[in-house]
Amino acid sequence: MRVGLSYDLKEAVILKDAVPDDALEEYDSPTTIEYIKSALEGIGHSVVKLGGGTEFILNILQEKVDIVFNISEGRGNYRSREAQVPSILEMLDIPYIGSDPQCLAICLDKALTKKLIVQAGIPTPAWRMITSLKELSAMSWQGFPFPAIVKPAYEGSSKGVHHNSLVDNQKQVIETVAEMLETYSQPVLVEQFIDGDEITVGVIGNSPPKVLGIMRILPRKNNNRFVYTVEVKRDWKNLVDYECPAHLNEKTKDKINSYSLKVFGVLECRDFSRIDFRVSADGMPYMLEINPLPGLGDYSDLVIMATKLGWKHEELIASVFSAALERHPLCVQR
Numbered sequence: 001m002r003v004g005l006s007y008d009l010k011e012a013v014i015l016k017d018a019v020p021d022d023a024l025e026e027y028d029s030p031t032t033i034e035y036i037k038s039a040l041e042g043i044g045h046s047v048v049k050l051g052g053g054t055e056f057i058l059n060i061l062q063e064k065v066d067i068v069f070n071i072s073e074g075r076g077n078y079r080s081r082e083a084q085v086p087s088i089l090e091m092l093d094i095p096y097i098g099s100d101p102q103c104l105a106i107c108l109d110k111a112l113t114k115k116l117i118v119q120a121g122i123p124t125p126a127w128r129m130i131t132s133l134k135e136l137s138a139m140s141w142q143g144f145p146f147p148a149i150v151k152p153a154y155e156g157s158s159k160g161v162h163h164n165s166l167v168d169n170q171k172q173v174i175e176t177v178a179e180m181l182e183t184y185s186q187p188v189l190v191e192q193f194i195d196g197d198e199i200t201v202g203v204i205g206n207s208p209p210k211v212l213g214i215m216r217i218l219p220r221k222n223n224n225r226f227v228y229t230v231e232v233k234r235d236w237k238n239l240v241d242y243e244c245p246a247h248l249n250e251k252t253k254d255k256i257n258s259y260s261l262k263v264f265g266v267l268e269c270r271d272f273s274r275i276d277f278r279v280s281a282d283g284m285p286y287m288l289e290i291n292p293l294p295g296l297g298d299y300s301d302l303v304i305m306a307t308k309l310g311w312k313h314e315e316l317i318a319s320v321f322s323a324a325l326e327r328h329p330l331c332v333q334r
């Protein structure tokens with residue numbers, strides 16, 4: 001097949017003046033694009049690089065492709081940015097891999113996702129969403145279960161999650177939320193901190209979707225309040241170990257398995273996703289968030305997971321690709 005590859009390179013994104021140093025964190029490097037391109041070529045397809053933003057729009061109107069392998073994060077800090085490329089592809093009636101705009105837009109909004117998850121009976125940490133300084137100043141923190149994590153509501157790649165995101169009291173939470181509102185220009189989520197195992201789960205396929213693996217992320221230095229911050233993700237080779245399959249008790253693993261599939265279904269994800277959990281000391285998994293557009297570069301958690309399970313990168317790409325082909329032309333997989 002002639003496959004279009006849509007993506008957003010860090011170097012293609014023009015930044016405004018005062019942006020945080022992790023502003024480009026989610027975007028990809030040329031190495032990742034080549035890695036995915038050669039995996040697609042390795043399974044017999046020809047690949048046309050479409051790029052992102054305006055370049056993508058110009059290219060998709062000119063190139064004749066059978067399907068688009070989309071890893072584009074979208075532009076701006078809009079909560080529906082991941083839906084930009086799939087929306088254009090739907091308008092042009094071009095098939096693409098991965099979830100649809102509605103799913104992508106919901107999942108990037110962490111609070112909205114949590115509301116749906118709670119309704120489905122899946123545990124997620126207690127939270128508050130703050131949209132302005134005015135709202136923050138009127139808020140009482142009495143009874144909120146500290147410690148808490150403060151994070152931007154519409155981000156990925158741990159953007160905005162630094163060591164000072166972990167707060168222990170009212171004074172710290174107010175200071176951190178105020179700073180984050182200004183730095184990231186979007187609502188801020190304050191979430192009960194679950195001090196326990198950091199878990200990420202890969203789900204692949206549609207009918208039915210299957211758990212690829214459950215991976216535990218372990219800090220190298222003994223750290224009883226581990227946070228998988230942007231700094232840790234950048235220096236993962238030195239700071240963490242990945243364990244997959246995760247050594248957890250059977251009961252906890254069963255819960256993680258069934259919650260993951262339920263979350264994937266409730267949000268109507270397609271083809272693949274990665275779901276993050278923290279497991280409390282009593283073995284209860286709490287869902288933090290779902291990534292229907294998880295990274296597929298060599299440093300990405302899903303790729304590390306697949307490698308630990310003995311898959312080649314090419315096999316991972318092939319299985320996501322064939323999941324998309326199998327469901328096509330169905331718009332929404334039910």
Ligand SMILES: Nc1ncnc2c1ncn2[C@@H]1O[C@H](COP(=O)(O)OP(=O)(O)OP(=O)(O)O)[C@@H](O)[C@H]1O
Nearest residue numbers: 125149155156157158159191192193194227228289
């Ligand atoms: N409620 C919480 N309890 C404990 N740790 C948390 C909590 N919320 C976030 N964290 C820590 O912060 C990290 C980043 O949070 P989260 O997964 O929500 O952000 P993200 O930027 O969407 O991540 P991704 O890179 O997976 O897209 C988590 O992996 C975890 O280590």
Ligand SMILES: [Mg+2]
Nearest residue numbers: 158276288289
């Ligand atoms: Mg995450």
